[in-house]
Amino acid sequence: MKYEVFYGKGMGKVKKEYPEIYETIKKLNEVVYTGKILDYRTQKLIALGIAASNCDETATEKQMRSAMKELEVTPEEITDVLRVVLLLSGMPAFVKGMRILDEIKK
Amino acid sequence: MKYEVFYGKGMGKVKKEYPEIYETIKKLNEVVYTGKILDYRTQKLIALGIAASNCDETATEKQMRSAMKELEVTPEEITDVLRVVLLLSGMPAFVKGMRILDEIKK
Amino acid sequence: MKYEVFYGKGMGKVKKEYPEIYETIKKLNEVVYTGKILDYRTQKLIALGIAASNCDETATEKQMRSAMKELEVTPEEITDVLRVVLLLSGMPAFVKGMRILDEIKK
Amino acid sequence: MKYEVFYGKGMGKVKKEYPEIYETIKKLNEVVYTGKILDYRTQKLIALGIAASNCDETATEKQMRSAMKELEVTPEEITDVLRVVLLLSGMPAFVKGMRILDEIKK
Amino acid sequence: MKYEVFYGKGMGKVKKEYPEIYETIKKLNEVVYTGKILDYRTQKLIALGIAASNCDETATEKQMRSAMKELEVTPEEITDVLRVVLLLSGMPAFVKGMRILDEIKK
């Protein structure tokens, strides 16, 4: 299931210790990634762009890995997301995103 | 041309007074919105998500208006972008985006 | 109910047009504001601090108004929240918060 | 004294090399954490919420450690702070906070 | 005195109602703007860059006005600050800064 992949092990603890938070986040994920109008793939690219724009390295790396693994998003597509980040959020956010992408590719 | 629409009147002054900045931003836009791998429409939706995530009202409104006018992006598609904003950036950013969208629709 | 107060009219549209998002946010609110360990009042002060720290004027004003109306939070208590904002997020965020508080008090 | 705990070793250098900055920050801390209206504990929880909301790992960890050590704040209370972060700043900030908390608890 | 100009009327209330906060911010200003190594003018340009980079319209406008009035900073110099904002924080922050500058010049 898609939320399992995204959450990572950090959410394992939440599931065990705070099941009511876990259930709500799970429900929130389902409501967010409906895949009705925009497909799931497009929404994941938007999520990747937001994470990279915030200079949040951990979240950006997670988004890139899950996009590549789950949805076979290519490095070229991720670079196209990062181009938008360059324009809207500046060069440091772009360079950081390119570096994370490069480390994942290795 | 697409960058004309995006820039708005703020860029008019830049074009006149600082043509070298204007030319570079124009070139930057062309390099960002290549439409080669990801199409222009998808990239604009990513731009919209980043703007809404940053709680930047002016930029969000501009992105929404240009997406609707240039690319016939629908309110339902914008809501799908804002769903991602809700998950990644929290409720205030989502509510703000929905309010701006609602004001534009009127 | 507390979430009604908080959401404001922006959420009215969401309730009507996207009831599944509305229901999830409502559930999210309930899971967040449990009032079990930290009381609701303390959690609202934390929410106010976060909003003011992000320089988000609309959200800060909403949080201040609902804190004062729902929970009889005093201007002195809000100032104590803004003191923390001064230390952690700097003078512009503090001054902005004090100005919003002052306009509400009138 | 409370500011000693908070500052960490980074401030040691400041104290030695720039005593006038150190003294001012010390005074700023005293003015912020007055404990007159809101008690010090509540203000520290607000500080923790702001740090976690900004996705600043170092500051979040510092705030958590000092809250637990100085004020016997429990993991459950910190989780209640992070619930507010989830609502106001989104899932990545929440997950990051929960992970930091989990690493400290070990 | 320089801090008087910067604070604006928002600080008037603080001075009257919370003199201890006012005095500390005044002292903080003195410690920040020492004018010993970097001159006050350079520090103000840095402050302007930070405000514009944060997309904080009110703070950016205040910084621009006080820089022009107090220190005779020219629109060309402010544009040079905004060039750095373009590179580091992206086009929306730059365009917003140029628009504010243009409105002040009128």
Add this chain to the structure above:
Amino acid sequence: MKYEVFYGKGMGKVKKEYPEIYETIKKLNEVVYTGKILDYRTQKLIALGIAASNCDETATEKQMRSAMKELEVTPEEITDVLRVVLLLSGMPAFVKGMRILDEIKK
């Protein structure tokens, strides 16, 4: 050339795989750091202030290193930049900047 120093190895990949992005960023750098009105040194100090204000450790360290190496900016001057960060962006950003500076000096 100055942009080579700034970009670091992250840009090496961009240069090879996406030469059109590389060329545009190079041109953007030239348009930003004109050195006509404000000298390059002042603009670099502004860049450093923005990076430190955003709590972006990697970018802050890069800016500090290149400022010291390229332009012989002294630790005292960087501290004067960080004083402005303290006032405008709060103590955590200041402490983080001072820690990075201290680690570079060693």
